[in-house]
Amino acid sequence: MKINLWLVIVGGSFSHFLIILRANLDPIGPSHQNHVVIQIDSDLPPQLTSGSVSQVDSPQPTDATLVTAQVAPSSPQGNIIDRGLIRTQFFGHIEELNKKNGKLIDTIFKHVGEYLKANVVNVDHILVPEIHADDNMVADALPQRIITNLGDTGRLMFLNECYNMYSRCRREFLQECLSTFGLQFEKLKVEDSEKMEKIESWIKAMNLTVRILFPNERRLCDRRFPSSYAADISFSKVCKELTVGLLRFANTLATENHHSPYHLSHAIPKVFKTLSDLIPNFNALFYGQLLSESLINDVVFVGKRLGIFVELESLIQREVAQKTVPNGGIHPTTHEVMNYLRDVFTDNENFRIRKGISSFSDQVARVIQVLVSNLEAKSTNYKDPALGHVFMINNLMLLQYGEHIYGVIVGQDWYKSKINQRIELYQRSSWNKILEFLMLDPCESLTHNVAGLMKNKLKCFNQHFNETRRAQAAWFIFDEKLREMMIKSIENRLLPAYGNFLGKLQDVLGKDAYDIVDYGLQNIQDRLSLLFLATKT
Known part of the structure; x- marks a missing residue:
């Protein structure tokens, strides 16, 4: 009986040894081709460390280097992880995320x-x-558990x-x-x-x-x-x-x-x-x-x-055939440009656009210059050149107003020089012609009929002065300070010349000069003050 018990113990131990030996020597067969042998952190969820899970088919990776796993150097134990299971669990965590x-x-x-x-x-x-x-x-x-689970399972995919x-x-x-x-x-x-x-x-x-x-x-x-x-x-x-x-x-x-x-x-x-x-x-x-x-x-x-320089250039080009503004006021295209710039640059601090700092500022400057070029072309369509210059003065002045909105793009000096140039051209094409009637050259002063010559000049002056001031009273200058400045510049040229002519006329005709003079200096000044008062259209 003792011998039989001993044989049972020895036989059982030997059988157990053979089972262990076979398990360690048995190669991984075809049924394990979808498993990956890795070492994992000991703190991963326990359900991910099982080596006895059922097989789930999965596509083979195209690049083996894409397989990633966390290796724990301190852990000598290797575990077989089924990629199909990992993918299934990862998808489950995704679904849990979707529910949130x-x-x-x-x-x-x-x-x-x-x-x-x-x-x-x-x-x-x-x-x-x-x-x-x-x-x-x-x-x-989100629950931290969801983020952790996504991270843990994702590392094994x-x-x-x-x-x-x-x-x-x-x-x-x-x-x-x-x-x-x-x-x-x-x-x-x-x-x-x-x-x-x-x-x-x-x-x-x-x-x-x-x-x-x-x-x-x-x-x-x-x-x-x-x-x-x-x-x-x-x-x-x-x-x-x-x-x-x-x-x-x-x-x-x-x-x-x-x-x-x-x-x-x-x-x-x-x-x-x-x-x-x-x-x-x-x-x-x-x-x-x-x-x-x-x-x-x-x-x-x-x-x-989408940039305004693209849209505005297109807008400007579409308005090339637009009729001129009758009273020399502001062209609709100029209003459109100003509206766009105002919308874009409402908060100037957000853009911080200054001259020469950004390509955007260069593009805005280009838009303004293209607009000015088109306005100059339109100004030549006026029959009276002086009105064309007034038209340009108004539009340039409005554009200059916008400088406080969108920063110094082309510079205040650029506008001022353009406006002053147009004011000078306006003077030459309008009031300089009237001033010519008040001038006597030395030869004319020595003629025996100088009185008749001066009477004729005065008559021509009165006629052209009345025609000019009536026409220009219907013109428009939208900026009151600019209007006053332009009238003042006319007065500075016209009144001294007119006063000098009246003095010479009195020298020639004496008291009879008062009989043919229609306007005194104050009359001239009063009529000039009525220029450019047309209602804005």
């Missing part, structure tokens, strides 16, 4: 609700609520597979967020009658996306992916589709604007200003990311297309 979308959208709406309710296009001196940045809003609203699954999930969240807020923007069509509503949706979507959604996605990627390179790639994949869609809308708007009605064209500066304001945000979000450089370039390119 409603809560996240509510959180975001509470943060930006007042801005979404505001009218950001047809606003008239009404303060639009600002969007205050909060980059941690989404990550803080092929990176491309991980990127694609994660970015698809977050892209869908961004679209759902915009859709919930009513910020859909489809492709623009020329015949679309609701463009203004779409433009407002685009402006709100652009601000919300770049100021709130993208920074929060960036922070979430940083927490989800351990390396900055992996976070950059994932973030680019999340943002690219939506960014391209937003830019496509703006680019289409810039392209079709040539056919747009005035109310739509007037919204272009607001679209441009939105994009320009957000370029620093794009740079901060995507700077240094190779896969995102094209996005920044696209933003800049569309910004240039």
Whole structure:
């Protein structure tokens, strides 16, 4: 009996030894081809360390270097991990993240609700609520367990597979967020009658996306992916589709604007200003990311297309055939240019554009110079050259007014020299001709019929003076100080010459001179004070 018991013990021990030996010597068969042998951190979830899970088919990676795993040097134990299971568990964590979308959208709406309710296009001196940045809003609203699980399982996956699954999930969240807020923007069509509503949706979507959604996605990627390179790639994949869609809308708007009605064209500066304001945000979000450089370039390119210098040059060229303004007032195109510049440069501190500092300022200067060139061409259409000069004086003066809005683009001296040049040309083509009737050369003074000659000159002076002052009383100078300055300059030339002529006439005719003089110096001055009083048209 003792011998039998001993044989049982020995036999059992030997059998157990053979089983262990066979388990260690048995090679990994074909049934294990979808498993990966790795070493994992001891703090990973226990369900990920099981080597006896059922096999799940999965595609083979195209690049073995994309397999990533955390290696724990202090842990000598190796474990067999099924990639199919890891992918399934990762997908489960993604689904858990998706279930939180409603809560996240509510959180975001509470943060930006007042801005979404505001009218950001047809606003008239009404303060639009600002969007205050909060980059941690989404990550803080999520349970930390979800982010941790995504990170733990994601480290055991092929990176491309991980990127694609994660970015698809977050892209869908961004679209759902915009859709919930009513910020859909489809492709623009020329015949679309609701463009203004779409433009407002685009402006709100652009601000919300770049100021709130993208920074929060960036922070979430940083927490989800351990390396900055992996976070950059994932973030680019999340943002690219939506960014391209937003830019496509703006680019289409810039392209079709040539056919747009005035109310739509007037919204272009607001679209441009939105994009320009957000370029620093794009740079901060995507700077240094190779896969995102094209996005920044696209933003800049569309910004240039939307740029006011493109639109304004087009506007100016379309108005070349516009009829002249009857009283020499301000041309409608000049008003349009000023409206655009005022819209874009309302907050001058945001642009900080000064002469020679940026290509943008050069482009605005070009627009102004193109406008001035076209105005000069129109000024030659006036039958009276003097009225053409008054027309230029008015338009140049209005453009100079805008310098306090959009900074020193071409410089105050440029405007002043142009205006003074036109005032001089106005004087020469108008009042200098009248002054000629008051002049006597030495030969004429010695003729025996000098009295008759002076009477004829005075008659011609009175006739041309009356015709000129009646005509120019119907002309328009919109700036009162400029009007007074121009009248003063006429007085400084005309009154001394007229007084000198009357003195010579009295020397020749004596008391009889008073019988043929219609206007004294005060009469002349009173009539000059009535110049340029036409009602603005």
